[in-house]
Amino acid sequence: MKQVFRIISLSFVLIFSVSATASDKIAVVNISDIFQQLPELVVVTHKLEKEFKDRTIALQNMEHDLQTKIQNMQRNRSTMKASDQLQMEKDIIKKREEFNTTVRVFDQDTRRRQIEERDKIIYKIQNAVQKVSTLKGYDLVLDRGAVAYVSSVRDITADVLKQVK
Template sequence: MKKWLYTISFSLVLTISTNIQAVDKIAIINIAQIFQKLPAREVAAKQLENEFKGYATNLKSMEKKLRNDIEKLQRDRSIMKTSDINNMEKNIMEQRETFSNKAQIFEMDNHRRQTEERNKILRRIQDAVKIVAMKKNYDIVIDTSTVVYALPSKNITADVLKEVK
């Protein structure tokens, strides 16, 4: 009976000590902070702005022409012929449809490219996290947004930020 009790106690001590050791191999990181401080994010934003600048300018000029035509129709409607009013209304409807389609395509392309650039940056951050975790022998790295409390010594955000840059 004593041997059995010793065996259970010894097993319990081993299990507890293993769990305590595992806690030492967990680090936390603030990915949002790294993402915000990363110079590559600003570079990507400027690149995207330049990439879509011509398209945005074209959409703005289309919108301005459409507004001018609508204002002209509203202003001159009383002195225009019925056929001219119908032609202008038809033209405005076509312009609206074209503008709407191009604006939708622009939004989809812009969103797709922003997602691509964000994912590239996040992959770089993830690679840096892996490198830092291996160097410091961490088994698990958890984002601070999912942790209620952790010791500041377990935070490797600054180390990852250095690695990413």
């Protein structure tokens, strides 16, 4: 009976000592903070704005033309022939469909480019996390958003931010 008790006690001691050692090799990093603090984010935002500027202006012009046609039709409806009115309505419907299609394609293109640029930045952050965790000897690094609590001693966000910049 004493041997069973000793074996169980020894097992608990080993389990707790292993878990205590393992906890020394776990850290957290706040990826979203790093992402928001990168000066590269502003550069990418301006780059995308510049890339899509011409298309944005074209969409604004299309929208303005469509609104002008609608206003003209509403203003002149009472003095127009029925055939002219019907033709104008068809033209407005056609222009609205073209506009909606163009907007949809524009949204898809901008979303795709934003995702591409975001992925480049995240890849850079992940490489920095790997370097810092290797240098500091961490086996596991978790995103701060996925952890309920961790002491600030185990937070390597500042080190990763230095590495990324």
